[in-house]
Amino acid sequence: MSGSEKLNTSKFEEIVYDKESPCLVIFYRKACHVCKDVIPTLEELEPRFEGHCDFYAVDVEEEKSLFNRFQLKSIPQLLFFNKGEYQGKLAGLVGIIAATINVVAGFGVTDRMLRMFRGEQQHQENGQ
Numbered sequence: 001m002s003g004s005e006k007l008n009t010s011k012f013e014e015i016v017y018d019k020e021s022p023c024l025v026i027f028y029r030k031a032c033h034v035c036k037d038v039i040p041t042l043e044e045l046e047p048r049f050e051g052h053c054d055f056y057a058v059d060v061e062e063e064k065s066l067f068n069r070f071q072l073k074s075i076p077q078l079l080f081f082n083k084g085e086y087q088g089k090l091a092g093l094v095g096i097i098a099a100t101i102n103v104v105a106g107f108g109v110t111d112r113m114l115r116m117f118r119g120e121q122q123h124q125e126n127g128q
Contacts, residue, residue, distance in 0.1 A: 004046065004055040009065050016056065017084040023054040027070075027077045029061055034093045035076045042078075042096070 007015065007025065016023060026042060028035040039057075046055045060067040060075055070079065070086075078096050080087040090096050 004043070004057040007056050007058050007066075008063055012056075012058065012063075012066055016081050019054070019081065020083055021054065022052065022080070022082045023056060024049075025056045025058055025079045025081065027058045027060050027067060027072055027075050027079065029075055030059065031061075032075055038076045038093055038096050 004026070005011075005015075012025075016025060024042075026039070028039060042055065049055070058066050060072075067075075070077075070089075074091060076092065076096060078090045080089065
């Protein structure tokens with residue numbers, strides 16, 4: 001992703017887990033056609049969240065350990081973190097685009113996304 005900082009394993013530990021504010025991390029693969037559809041949409045959204053949420057990207061081909069850590073089975077996946085804690089995820093084109101449409105249409109972030117940011121739906125690191 002062009003606008004988001006690309007994370008490797010050590011940067012992930014340093015940035016995401018130590019961050020006090022919410023952040024979104026997209027797990028993608030360059031050759032993934034669905035990812036190619038989702039990423040431009042997220043890049044358009046990024047400025048709308050400026051000052052409220054940071055966006056990061058993980059290329060799963062380069063960072064398999066992060067992909068495995070969260071036991072992800074498919075991509076793209078959008079993981080939510082708040083104050084360094086994993087809050088939840090949205091998977092695939094439909095989930096990510098549905099959340100995006102709410103923001104673009106002016107409905108704001110979905111209730112589920114807000115609960116994740118607030119830590120009301122805390123999950124273990126592996127998403128279970």
